[in-house]
Every structure is written in C-alpha cells, then in structure tokens.
Amino acid sequence: MALSNLGIFHTVIGIIAIVSAIICLVKSGKINLDTLAGKIYFYFTLVSSLTALGLSSVKGVNPGHILALLIVILLSVAYFLYKRKKGNNGFRFIENFFLSFSFFLSLIPTVNETFSRVPVGNPIASGPKDPIIGITILIIFVLFIIGSVMQFKKQKRINNNYIMR
Known part of the structure; x- marks a missing residue:
C-alpha cells in the first residue's frame, strides 16, 4: 500500500x-521541554497527531483518530503545566507523565504501521491483530510503566531538594 504525500x-x-523523545529519555530520563530535543518532540508530535486526522484507510472517525486527539490533549495539558506552573512542584509529575504517556500512545500506531509494512513485500505482521504487534506493545507498555515509576522517583527527589533550599 503506497503512502500519500500527507x-x-x-x-x-x-x-x-x-x-527526539528517545534522545530526551536517554539524556535526562524524561521528555524535557527545556531542551531542543524536547521542543522537537512536542511540536513534531503535535503536527504528526494533527496530520493523522487526515489519514485513514476507512471512512469516518476511527480509533487512530481518537488516539491522535488524546495525544494532542496530553501534549496541550503538559505544555500548559510547563509554561504556567513553573518550579519543581507537583505539576512536574503530571507534566512528565503526560509527555511520557503521549510518547507511549504514539508508539502504538507506529508499531502497527511499521510491522504491517516492513519489509516491503513481506511485512513482519499481517495486521493490527497479529500477535507480534500485541507482544511488542505489551513490552513497550511495561517499559512505559517502569520509566514512569523512575521519573516519579527522580522528580520526587528533585522536589524534595528544591523545598529544602
């Protein structure tokens, strides 16, 4: 199946x-909107999610559209918290979680589309219900949970050090 220009x-x-998200996660353990990679993640994910609304192999609204809208909402709330609620406080937990959750959600269609198209002519998976896609998403989900716990602990230490000053 050929891709359109969009x-x-x-x-x-x-x-x-x-x-960009992977670079952020490796460098600082979170998607940090203060960094260039964090800003690229934010804006490019926003554009990617909005363009996903114009892509569909079926007519009407589908689960991919709902996922894209949820990602836009998560990004918007995270950005609001980043811009309006400065300082190391409880809002950082929500900001970190929403950015990481948006990344996890972005990986669901990425895995499905990649595994269903690559290699060309002999894709890894036959479609969204193929077990390899489910297993891969499960592994990514477990990594997301582990990463979220690590981010929570790190942010808690940062907040505690910030309060002590």
Whole structure:
C-alpha cells in the first residue's frame, strides 16, 4: 500500500518526534521541554497527531483518530503545566507523565504501521491483530510503566531538594 504525500509527511515528522523523545529519555530520563530535543518532540508530535486526522484507510472517525486527539490533549495539558506552573512542584509529575504517556500512545500506531509494512513485500505482521504487534506493545507498555515509576522517583527527589533550599 503506497503512502500519500500527507502520509509521507506524517511518517517523516513522526519518526523525527520519536527519535527526539528517545534522545530526551536517554539524556535526562524524561521528555524535557527545556531542551531542543524536547521542543522537537512536542511540536513534531503535535503536527504528526494533527496530520493523522487526515489519514485513514476507512471512512469516518476511527480509533487512530481518537488516539491522535488524546495525544494532542496530553501534549496541550503538559505544555500548559510547563509554561504556567513553573518550579519543581507537583505539576512536574503530571507534566512528565503526560509527555511520557503521549510518547507511549504514539508508539502504538507506529508499531502497527511499521510491522504491517516492513519489509516491503513481506511485512513482519499481517495486521493490527497479529500477535507480534500485541507482544511488542505489551513490552513497550511495561517499559512505559517502569520509566514512569523512575521519573516519579527522580522528580520526587528533585522536589524534595528544591523545598529544602
């Protein structure tokens, strides 16, 4: 199945967003909107989610559209907290979680589309219900939970050090 121009744009922007998130997570343990990689993740994920609304192999609203809208909402709330609720406080927990959750949700269609298309002519998976997709998403979900717990603990230490000063 060939990609449309919008599909190609969406895919390229999405890949850049995912790479940026991984860079942030490796460097600082969270998607940090103070960094260039964090800003790239935010804006490129926003554009990728909005362009996803124009992509569909079926007519009407589908689960992918709902997922894209949920990601936009998570990003918007995280950005609001980042901009309006400065300082190391309880809002950082929500901001960190929403950014990480948006990343996890972004990986669901990424895994499905990648595994259903690559390698061309002999894809890894036959479609969204293929067990390899479910297993991969489960592994990513477990990593998301572990990462969220680690982010929570790290933010708690940061907040405690901030209060002590």
